[in-house]
Amino acid sequence: MPFKRYMEIGRVAFINFGSEYGQLVVVSDILDQNRALVDAPGQARRVVNFKRLALTDIKIELPRMAAKKVVVAKFAEADVLKKFAASAWGRKVAKQTAQAATTDFDRFKAAVAKAKKARVVRKVLSTLKKSAPKAAPKKK
């Protein structure tokens, strides 16, 4: 059972606690045994505790404390956001955020659509049941 995801410079991590929940960052430098310097395009370079970071499978080639230009370029080159969104974890996160963003009207519309679909399915099922030969009812 060896470890697969290492805390290292260039490791992409997901912030899983606090006000910055949900952001993807790359480790720019290891500060000490509890904290890492993280960076991401569109975000300020800052310190985050390891406890708030969940390591992903994605690792990119980055020099230590790389300049913002380099980080932006490597992020785009490795297509980090797209890779994460395509992963199982990324899809789960997307589903959670989408669900959290639904309004009551959206949920009403979803319920109406579900009921409509169920009605159509039931109608077809009932016609099938009626037209099925009575002599040989199959026990499912």
Add this chain to the structure above:
Amino acid sequence: MVQEGLFKFHQYQVVGRHNPTTADPNPTVYRMKVWAPDAVRAKSKFWYFLRKLRRVKKANGQILAVNELFEKKPTTSKNFGIWVRYQSRTGYHNMYKEYRDLTLNGAVNQLYQEMASRHRVRYPCIQIIKTATVPASACKRANTQQFHNSKIRFPLTRKVVRPSAPELKTLYKAKRPCVAMF
């Protein structure tokens, strides 16, 4: 009052001198860099130190300036060496401590925290003699040197199992926590 970051202690530069007298109309001006929670206590600390060094006290002196000192590059990691003189229950001791941090304020705050926890020494009993940004080759402590590795790599051996926000905390859970990281 605008201060640097969310630190408990901030670095101030305090400049002061003895009041000008007929005997000495242009007294020497002294500048000290002190750590204090705010500018008011920085001035107090200034007089505390200056009294020990020169024959001047707050009653016959004047503060010329108090400015907070800010980190020049607060987004780069550095090694800070701090020389401390502190009072323990049995006497005064000198110490040299190293910290890795982004800002000097951050390192000094770590120092105060560590002195309080490891040696039960509080802020009034600590005198910071000198601070310096130490290049990696000159660091003395193994604890800071172990991070001077551009290919540093280690696994996080324990997964922190906690809800993503305190509001989501529940008293009972359906499953026992799984702390395995692999």
